Amino acid sequence: MKERNFFNVVTIAIIALWLLIFAFIPNIMMFVISFFERSDTEFFKVAFTLDNYKSFFSSLYFQVLFNSFKMATITTVIVLLIGYPFAYMLARSNFKYKSLLAILVIIPYWTSALIRTYAIKVLLTTNGIINTVLETVGIIDAPLNLLYTEGAVILGLVYTLLPFMILPLYATIDKLDVRYIEAAGDLGASKFKVFTYIIIPLTVPGIIAGCLLVFLPSLGLFYIPDILGGAKNLLIGNLIKDQFLLARNWPFGSAVSNLLMIIMAFMLFAYYKSAKKINSKVL
Amino acid sequence: MKKTAFTSFPNIFRISSNFFADIISKKDYSIDNQSENILDNDTNEVVTLDVRRKVIVELKGINKSFDSKKVLDNLDLSIYNGEFLTLLGPSGCGKTTTLRIIGGFETADSGELFINGKLIKDEQPNKRGVNTVFQSYALFPHMTVYNNVAFGLKMNKIPKEDIHTRVMDILRIVKLEDYIDRKPHQLSGGQQQRVALARAVVNNPLVLLLDEPLSALDASLRKNMQNELKQLQRKLGITFIFVTHDQEEALSMSDRVVVMNNGVVEQIGSPKNVYENPTSLFVASFIGDINIFDAEVLGYTEDNLINAKVEGRICTVDTEKKLEVGQKFKLLLRPEDMLIEKISEVPDTEGLMLGNIEFKTYKGATLDTLIRLNNGKQIKASEFFNEEYEDLDYNYNEKVSIGWVSGWEVVITDERT
Structure with a gap:
């Protein structure tokens, strides 16, 4: 018993220490720095100011925030539209090794995300595979302008974040008791009505989880807009990255980063509340 | 014979004969004036004398296999309008599959299904x-x-106003009109059960299929729900097809019981019929306790009883079956039909079947005993306490003679189990 207590204390201490050093302290530092002034020679100048937050709410940066939310929303909707039928077919299939199929969904993601994004770039460039094929077949005369568009960024985000939608949905649909579906059919519901009245409401927790897992990262994935969107598509993630690495304005980068975190925390809180409400209904 | 044979009649039948009298009397059909279903022992088919009764569900030559395992083997079954029919059998006997085929959740590999003649x-x-x-x-x-x-x-x-009236009507019948805004998880097991019933019945089905609906309830609730279900069925007049593996449930609720085993129907009949006149060893041993004696025909007596050797003793057997001299058969007796006498009270033990009390259990209404016959076979007896036998009791290992109420024995020539 004592040994076990010791083991418990040690493991928890390691995790706590890890979180303290690599998550809590950096966040506190970010929080503090966001109230400091910019310095040309140092990373920041120790002097209290609210200017970093004020300047974010100027129209230019607000536009970036709005654009980020727009892109994230579009991405989430597309991923949901692709992911739901995908997860549904996967979970409902009679295939013996369907959990293996679910693992296959993840396998491409073992490759570095950066490399996969560059691979998409190769597909989309002017002399890329898609343009070459379309030209050879004769569908188009001149190469299409695919790369460095909003569409390219959304494609990259959708591709990267798809498993984060499929997996939680797969888990909820797989758990869904087939007798609810049988009972609804027994009571005269068509396949479509079974889907809208029974299956969707009962998988709402999975839908919300999936949407959050897609929406939140797509706000922050800076390298995809960087590689596929060029300079044209500045998103909130890029803005933060640029402040730290290019503009060398740590205080402002910290302020934007904090704002993003507050927004995300707020959404997670909303999810927690709604999930609790739904779970108490469902279970 | 000191004990009255009829006290040993199983409890459940006593209840069903008058328990729902008030409900039954409102309907033109009832357990009492309903036609008697005569069982033809050769074809295992029920011949109904009453021509008014319409067949509502008919299964003809239904076959069904899962993964090359045969679940239903050329099943024929007719279900009459308004009856409470129970499919009874051990797990894997095909009863649930039969129900699911009628319900439309499975498709038969071959055979025909008619509902209301269609x-x-x-x-x-x-x-x-x-x-x-x-x-x-x-x-x-x-x-x-x-x-x-x-x-x-x-x-x-259905138009909204009609929905409201019908839903509230049925919820009143199942006594849940005060719970309309509750979610299922806020209800007790029995209440959930009644919602499930109401949800199905509100659609006015010709036939209601019930797939072991009571198995999730605890014992006392189960008994209540059995009564409620039975009453509801009488009130609504809907045909109920009920699936269970619980023989007591089947006997106490049904108008007719279909005993199934290995994808075939073993016997169809009223609860009384399948309990008292099982046509196979399977039915006999699946429904209730039974003692099985090995016997052989020696000849016939003057009053047309069979002289037979039962477990090595010469006895007379009263049966309507025609057996040949020398034919081997099984003699079946329910524990409550056994007559046990203390050997000390019998002057002459010549020719009697003898044994020792091996175990006894006091059950309140009955005294159940296990008796080891002299040839090693173990039998069960269940004796009722009555005025005459208030202090009915045995000592362990006490020598007793074993007999039975003449005419209550069942003769089975079929060797299948």
Whole structure:
């Protein structure tokens, strides 16, 4: 018993220490720095100011925030539209090794995300595979302008974040008791009505989880807009990255980063509340 | 014979004969004036004398296999309008599959299904005029009691006002009108069960299918629900097809019991019929306790009884079956039909079947004993306490003689088990 207590204390201490050093302290530092002034020679100048937050709410940066939310929303909707039928077919299939199929969904993601994004770039460039094929077949005369568009960024985000939608949905649909579906059919519901009245409401927790897992990262994935969107598509993630690495304005980068975190925390809180409400209904 | 043979009649029948008298009297059909189903022992078919009764569900030559394992083997079954029919059998006997084929959740490999005279192909369940009460109810967890019950009516595009009247009517019948805004998880097991019933019944099905609906309830609730179900069936007049593996449930609720085993029907008959006149060893031993004696015909007596050697002793056997001299058969007797006498009270033990009391259990209404016959066979007896035998008791290992109420024995020549 004592040994076990010791083991418990040690493991928890390691995790706590890890979180303290690599998550809590950096966040506190970010929080503090966001109230400091910019310095040309140092990373920041120790002097209290609210200017970093004020300047974010100027129209230019607000536009970036709005654009980020727009892109994230579009991405989430597309991923949901692709992911739901995908997860549904996967979970409902009679295939013996369907959990293996679910693992296959993840396998491409073992490759570095950066490399996969560059691979998409190769597909989309002017002399890329898609343009070459379309030209050879004769569908188009001149190469299409695919790369460095909003569409390219959304494609990259959708591709990267798809498993984060499929997996939680797969888990909820797989758990869904087939007798609810049988009972609804027994009571005269068509396949479509079974889907809208029974299956969707009962998988709402999975839908919300999936949407959050897609929406939140797509706000922050800076390298995809960087590689596929060029300079044209500045998103909130890029803005933060640029402040730290290019503009060398740590205080402002910290302020934007904090704002993003507050927004995300707020959404997670909303999810927690709604999930609790739904779970108490469902279970 | 000191004990009255009729006290040993099983309890359940006493209840069913007058328990629902008030409900029964309102209907033109009832257990009492209903035609007697005569069992033809050769074909195992029920011949109904009453021609008024219409066949509502008919299965003809139904075959069904799962993964090359035969679940239903050329099944024929006719179900009459308004009856409470129970499919009874051990797990894997095909009873649930039969129900699911009628309900539209499975398709037979071959054979025909008629509901209300119409050949059914792949119609959706509600187009067949049947509804199912599922084993663990499958109530929609995200809907209130009201919406659960109204679901079928909504799906069938019934006008809103009618939906409200019908839902409230049925909820009053199952005594849940005060719970319309509850979610299923806020209800007790018995209440959930009643919502499940209401949800199915509100659609006015011709036939209600019930798939072991009581198995999730605890024992005392189960007994109550058995009564409630039975009463509801009488009140509504809907044909109930009930699946269970619980023989007591089957006997106490049904008008007719279909005993199934290995995908075939072993016997169909009234509860009394299958209990008292089992036609196979399987039915005899599946329904209730029974003692099975090996016997052989020696000849016939003057009053046309069979002289037989039963477990090595010469006895007379009263049966309507015609047996040949020398034919081996099984003699079946229910524990409550056994007559036990203390050997000390019998002056002459010559020719009697003898044994020792090996174990006894006091059951309140009965004293159950296990008796080891002299040839090593163990038998069960169940004796009722009555005025004459208030202090009925035995000592362990006490020597007793074993007999039975003449005419209550069942003769089976079929060797299958």
